[in-house]
Amino acid sequence: MTEGHAILVTGGAGYIGSHVVLALLDAGLRVVVFDDLSTGRPEAVPAGVPLVRASTGDATALRAALRDHGIGAVIHMAGSLIVPESVTDPARYWRNNLANTLVLAEACLAEGVTRLVFSSTAAVYGIPDRLPVDEDAPCRPINPYGASKHAAEQLLLAVSAAHRLDIVALRYFNVAGADPAGRAGQRAPGATHLIKVACEAALGQRAEVAIYGEDYDTPDGTGIRDYIHVTDLARAHVEALRHLAMGGGSVVLNCGYGRGHSVRAVLRAVEHATGARIRVRIAPRRPGDPPAVVAAAQRIQGLLAWRPAFNDLDAIIADAVRWERHMANQDRRHLWS
Ligand SMILES: NC(=O)c1ccc[n+]([C@@H]2O[C@H](COP(=O)([O-])OP(=O)(O)OC[C@H]3O[C@@H](n4cnc5c(N)ncnc54)[C@H](O)[C@@H]3O)[C@@H](O)[C@H]2O)c1
Numbered sequence: 001m002t003e004g005h006a007i008l009v010t011g012g013a014g015y016i017g018s019h020v021v022l023a024l025l026d027a028g029l030r031v032v033v034f035d036d037l038s039t040g041r042p043e044a045v046p047a048g049v050p051l052v053r054a055s056t057g058d059a060t061a062l063r064a065a066l067r068d069h070g071i072g073a074v075i076h077m078a079g080s081l082i083v084p085e086s087v088t089d090p091a092r093y094w095r096n097n098l099a100n101t102l103v104l105a106e107a108c109l110a111e112g113v114t115r116l117v118f119s120s121t122a123a124v125y126g127i128p129d130r131l132p133v134d135e136d137a138p139c140r141p142i143n144p145y146g147a148s149k150h151a152a153e154q155l156l157l158a159v160s161a162a163h164r165l166d167i168v169a170l171r172y173f174n175v176a177g178a179d180p181a182g183r184a185g186q187r188a189p190g191a192t193h194l195i196k197v198a199c200e201a202a203l204g205q206r207a208e209v210a211i212y213g214e215d216y217d218t219p220d221g222t223g224i225r226d227y228i229h230v231t232d233l234a235r236a237h238v239e240a241l242r243h244l245a246m247g248g249g250s251v252v253l254n255c256g257y258g259r260g261h262s263v264r265a266v267l268r269a270v271e272h273a274t275g276a277r278i279r280v281r282i283a284p285r286r287p288g289d290p291p292a293v294v295a296a297a298q299r300i301q302g303l304l305a306w307r308p309a310f311n312d313l314d315a316i317i318a319d320a321v322r323w324e325r326h327m328a329n330q331d332r333r334h335l336w337s
């Protein structure tokens with residue numbers, strides 16, 4: 001698919017990145033990870049995969065990595081992604097998500113890399129007028145995270161229109177779960193994502209889950225999101241590369257299943273999967289949170305040879321719980337070694 005070239009995965013030591021690396025290896029591709037390990041972990045990079053430890057803000061390191069490893073395409077996943085943090089520290093988000101994407105785009109042009117898959121987000125839509133939200137809906141982000149990712153998309157599409165750099169921007173909805181074979185999962189401590197937080201609470205690793213707002217205009221008053229299994233999402237990247245390799249051209253694609261689940265429904269499903277009761281506390285709405293976001297999922301399935309294999313909240317949660325148990329066992333082993 002890249003004529004013997006390797007794929008550079010920025011952010012490949014992170015949660016989603018480590019699953020994308022596995023999907024690329026499973027597809028028989030050569031992979032190099034480029035990651036500053038700010039939130040990623042070296043142990044998330046499979047043995048035999050080179051890890052370049054540097055920031056995407058470092059043009060020299062980027063160009064060297066593209067050149068030295070014979071890179072044919074880039075999957076750009078490095079970024080900052082916590083919505084409330086983006087509200088309190090916006091400059092970090094504009095720098096990491098926009099300025100560093102510009103550095104990467106220029107490095108690609110300078111080194112003759114012509115294909116790039118970009119990790120975008122449902123947060124570009126803000127509060128959609130209509131659900132499910134399709135790719136042509138207006139983008140009116142309501143937090144600096146979404147705004148910086150939308151600006152990065154615009155930058156990449158403008159570069160793509162003017163130069164030989166084709167872009168697939170994948171707008172991920174809420175990513176959750178873990179590799180069904182247990183090879184990877186979400187490792188970063190201090191997680192904020194609902195399914196991870198709920199699994200930790202159910203397994204006794206945190207006292208409670210705060211529900212951020214019970215007064216939204218939704219059936220049970222809590223926020224609604226479209227949760228996608230990380231392994232399905234990872235395989236979408238392989239298909240996006242295939243699309244570019246076949247000359248498919250630049251495109252923006254939602255990555256979701258087209259079904260929404262409320263916070264309360266997620267908590268019930270985690271309780272069902274674990275047999276545990278989760279203590280909840282009703283907290284104020286979180287700044288920057290839209291009430292409901294659900295993907296229109298037709299375009300990606302029309303354009304890519306991608307079909308979801310784990311389109312089921314219980315399947316996502318089962319893999320998330322299995323990974324959390326695995327991590328807990330590892331921690332216990334360390335305690336006694
Ligand atoms: N998790 C989600 O639900 C979600 C949803 C939509 C979009 N995304 C996007 O997916 C991408 C990956 O997110 P994730 O959930 O795996 O988060 P993560 O924090 O686990 O992964 C991000 C990775 O990027 C690395 N990184 C960050 N800044 C870097 C820099 N300047 N240079 C080099 N490496 C850097 C980190 O060390 C980490 O390994 C992000 O771009 C994020 O915006 C995530």
Ligand SMILES: O=c1ccn([C@@H]2O[C@H](COP(=O)(O)OP(=O)(O)O[C@H]3O[C@H](CO)[C@@H](O)[C@H](O)[C@H]3O)[C@@H](O)[C@H]2O)c(=O)[nH]1
Pocket residue numbers: 081082083121122123172173174175192193194195197209210211212213222223224225263286289293
């Ligand atoms: O402890 C928690 C955590 C979350 N929530 C709620 O659960 C929902 C999901 O929240 P979370 O898991 O934090 O994800 P989002 O804020 O929706 O953002 C995620 O999903 C976006 C795409 O929709 C991505 O762009 C972001 O990177 C990613 O963090 C929201 O309604 C939150 O208010 C709670 O009630 N309690």
